Amino acid sequence: MRYRRFGKTNLFLSVFSLGTMRCLASESVLEQTLQQAIALGINHVETARGYGKSEQFLGRALKAGLPVPREQIFIMTKLPPTTDAGQMRQWLEQSLVNLQLDYIDCLAIHGINTWEHLGWITQENGGMQAIREAMSEGKIRHLGFSTHGSLELILAAINTDLFEFVNLHYYYFFQRHEKAIALAHQKDMGVFIISPADKGGRLYTPPETLERLCQPFSPLELNYRFLLGDRRITTLSIGPANPEELIDPLEVSDRDYPLTASEMAALERLETHLVQTLGTDRCGQCYRCLPCPEEINIPEVLRLRNLAVAYDMTDFGQYRYRMFENAGHWFPGNKASRCTECGECLPRCPEQLDIPRLLLDTHQRLNGSPRRRLWE
Template sequence: MRAVESAGQMRAVVEAALAAGINHLETAPAYGPAEVHLGAALRELAIPPQHLLLTSKLLPGVDLASGQAQLRASLQRLGVARLDNLAVHGLNRPEHLDWALQGDGAALLGWAQAEGLVGQVGFSSHGSVALIERALASDRFGFCSLHLHLFDQERLPLARQALAAGIGVMAISPADKGGRLYDPPPELVEDCSPFAPLPLAYRFLLAAGVSTLTLGAAQPADLGWAVALAGADGPLTAAEQEALARLAEAGQRRLGAEACGQCRACLPCPSEVPIPALLRLRNLALGHGMTPFASERYNLIGRADHWWEALDASACHRCGDCLPRCPHGLPIPDLLAATHRLLAAPPRRRLWG
């Protein structure tokens, strides 16, 4: 989704990926010219199909005929007769899941497999835990792509549930949406020492059993982490566990008694404010110096449709409903107001939208 400025850029990234031992390429029609450039790269590099796993995606909600035409167009752009994996791109709302299980989406996915155009069917989701649980329990999907990050572990139990059921799990953007870990602030570098933040975060996910980690390369040099982490699966070492413990302790020390424990006892909010998600960003900004990342995410709220939260901290009406439920006695309305003052900034455009 990032190597899309030219066919030459895509070819260079794909060539470097193959050299690094990567065998899974994931794209989508929604990523601008990505499929066109990737198809050209595959043809020019003459890669035998059996050497790669190829995944693309379709947005939910289309009727059967339109979905069939979109899938055929993806195959044509990629220059292949079959996808290994087809994902519902952004299964974020209940109506998206209904479409995939009972509506035109169910017919589309069934047709694609029956015609031999795709191998397994899965989904990516930025939705709620309850929605993802429903999707995993449906027995319809062979894999899922979820936000699984060292600094956002809410969905890790879902990943374990999926893996136990034989469902493949891909972590969405551990380096970028997981905290811009390719450009860590000094506090975070210190907190993770002697390890760099990005490989420590990847190792955390590998040790949790996550099947596939994404790299999101825009240039060949971005794939250096794939080389460095080759064969780096298995349990966390004692040194890695100690580093993660120091990381947690450092964040707690800087936040003091105002650290949000992410227990979610404050929910539901009568005003539908996503309190834990907002206070998690505050935790990262004040606890680990990750203000640029936290501000970037905060200022996408309400501007990314169903791909991210709809309400920011300014939607808090100070009703106090959350206060008696917080086991730590946090002054939640005050913390939300402080979070808004800290992170609110002019909006930035999403990479894809």
């Protein structure tokens, strides 16, 4: 296991972090997973108030005893943004009770996903007042935020200079947030990548086409290496459902050097195949088509189409597409079937895509039963 400095927190975190959202089958499963993770060198554990009984399970597992001193394990929990200082104080105290801890190493504001959320956080009083008090009392050591919001929103949140770290989405198959990575690095913030296996493309069950293009690497391995080769990134989340699911990801935990020639060749092969397969229907993800009057997240819809058509990542595309209109601000936007063919997006597209046709095609490929967030 390799370790990196988590920005201005000056904590040295393992390059893989244990996320506990999926360890909810039972208390014993979480305890076994935690023990195995620590044995394999992980020293950063992440939970949230919103993850069912995760905080309580983790608290009891910590209380049962660890193979290393508490000071060598860094705990992150997350609380939602609020304008109510009293509510935030209550949540903080409850999280400390749940976790059976005297202090939280890293607290993240969970889901600064809208401009309204950001406004709540930048208020002089409100929830941030309670957090400042808790930090002065030593109950919180470091403050950051997680986000599923737009690039512009993430940049604005980073530029408040209120935070020491950021948890965000960024993968080989979703590089939109590279500017946020760059700005966070410039401001010496820790960078924690959320769900690189699952939201990064469901890479633990890749389609045959994707496997073939990534050879001699697995798609999951190549995505991990794409991230670990970037020194601006501190740590990647693993969300195992049991101890056994730690094994394969951690095989690359000592490979945090720059990408090799063969790895770069595989990534170039993926890009070439994307361009050749999609031809003039390829969306380059410039986002100039927005805003859409029907609130369709056109770039994300067409990104999912890119992946389904080029790499047969239909299962992943369906998984994400079905969350539109079902996950609120965690995955905003309406389904492509709401397109009225108004044509407002067409002159803004530098690639002159027939966007209404591609939206309809995506809906036909990927629509189905609605999906919700895991803990719901």
